[in-house]
Amino acid sequence: MNTNTETKLGEPAPRWVFERRERVRFGHCDPAGIVFYPRYFEMLNALIEDWVSEGLGVDFSQLLGPRRVGLPTVHLETDFRRISRMGDTLIQRIAITRLGRSSLGLTVHFEGEGDEGRAPESSEPHPGPRVVFQQVLVCTSLDTHRPQAFPDDLRAALTLTLRAPGSQDGPKE
């Protein structure tokens, strides 16, 4: 349906730079017994927060608190491909697609744990991620809400991450 978010034949797979796991909780689910989709965006926001603090080493609370640097999302495209149920574990992965002076493009996949165990080379097709996000964040001043260049420590960490060799967490090509 939205082919530009899919890894197509011959295309390089995303190079993952951060990963965490999250269990789908009772409170994430709706009367249909599956994740209520606004909760996916709460998960996405928590993932970005953990990546910045733990992966990039820039304290997110300091950044958005005392340092008054914002990272609002300006564009977000999401494919909800398969449902998730209470008790499922989601493997959440981030890849950088574009780094600008004040903007950052990301691809994020939420896979079901266990889904990925099915070998891609087997005759049965790998089911692929359950949710795929294409996200653009912009660095802003929380005083003016206007875009500004990434602060030096965040830019340095992002640049370093982009140059690093591929993570082992990423899918094999």
Added chain:
Amino acid sequence: MNTNTETKLGEPAPRWVFERRERVRFGHCDPAGIVFYPRYFEMLNALIEDWVSEGLGVDFSQLLGPRRVGLPTVHLETDFRRISRMGDTLIQRIAITRLGRSSLGLTVHFEGEGDEGRAPESSEPHPGPRVVFQQVLVCTSLDTHRPQAFPDDLRAALTLTLRAPGSQDGPKE
């Protein structure tokens, strides 16, 4: 940034089929004092719910409860163009972009009340919507979570809405 979600010169404006207002609450906002973006998707879901029940006349609770018909979102593209603060009133509008056998494409705009007062023909440019959503919903069975044709009453209401003359709520072309 994402021109295909914008109303461009010479393009027809969306024909709005439903509208409601919602005040931005304390609980919608984050420490930056602006709407925490996952809350926009809670608002979007509530808007769809009100449209189905009040606009289309098909009780949403009955539909997703006893009738076991789901309307999950499979694709959602969002532009967050300008911020909203606590106390702002958002005018939320729906237009139908595509009606299939079991899928429904929508454009949804969240405008700031007061923003729209600025006449488009004045020298000062109309600021446009604050948030623009392109959403695809699919009709499913809540027993199998597989797509199925829209039930007759919902399809009839959607078809009628599509054929109706333009709403007065929509922007003038």
Added chain:
Amino acid sequence: MNTNTETKLGEPAPRWVFERRERVRFGHCDPAGIVFYPRYFEMLNALIEDWVSEGLGVDFSQLLGPRRVGLPTVHLETDFRRISRMGDTLIQRIAITRLGRSSLGLTVHFEGEGDEGRAPESSEPHPGPRVVFQQVLVCTSLDTHRPQAFPDDLRAALTLTLRAPGSQDGPKE
């Protein structure tokens, strides 16, 4: 179970000072098909917000925004007596139980619309509220997070409300 929150025989009923209605939405409910209880507290907070702005005439966004006056909850006791389902309408009512220099005690009832139609004098017992809250709010400075006296306009509105004759919305004694 918790008799001090119940209206007992011979006791005066709460004198309601504000009322609003809210429909239970899909997004409020959990996989058990009933309201996920943290959502009741979001409803409670929205109720207080509407009361302050509309009932007391003190703009809540101004109060907590530019005026830097906080109204955090310091104590909250809740009885969840009967469940609510998607599509139900809740009648939410506030009564003042205590007004201090910087603290405010409230009783809040959430009744099911339709539940209240059953006359209390009939042989069938009135089912009573579905959720009963006893809440204590404190006025604080959002700069120091320390208690402070209510600002003059809020105190005046609260005092006036306390002195006003009983609302017709309240239950008959």
Added chain:
Amino acid sequence: MNTNTETKLGEPAPRWVFERRERVRFGHCDPAGIVFYPRYFEMLNALIEDWVSEGLGVDFSQLLGPRRVGLPTVHLETDFRRISRMGDTLIQRIAITRLGRSSLGLTVHFEGEGDEGRAPESSEPHPGPRVVFQQVLVCTSLDTHRPQAFPDDLRAALTLTLRAPGSQDGPKE
């Protein structure tokens, strides 16, 4: 203010049976920069979920999903004693106060990490927990929403937990 939820001089301290840590996130906080209190109840629910699954060894998703056993909260009393800010880590602890045939009483404390480092025996008073909950849960059938006895595995795990010697995580008396 609410002395029955406080550990008083000469009273035994709660015997903690489960503990986890949770960081206060951006999305938990409100424009005042502190935790929006309905989020505390989402944390509480997640804590109970983790305790049942990991501490008691009864899969929560199975319980509330296929087994159709509910654990709704019927009474909840909360003291919000001190604020928490984005980036703080909360140590969340559960103690059992009462185990009945179909009901379970709990005391839950949320302490700030670092707060507890201050020795209780020092001249400076230990600040105590930030949030204190007294919660009563009831075991129900999700088909009828009526109380029923705890299922055997859950009762056995609860009984074993009650009989076990004190956890080392608990505060020293």
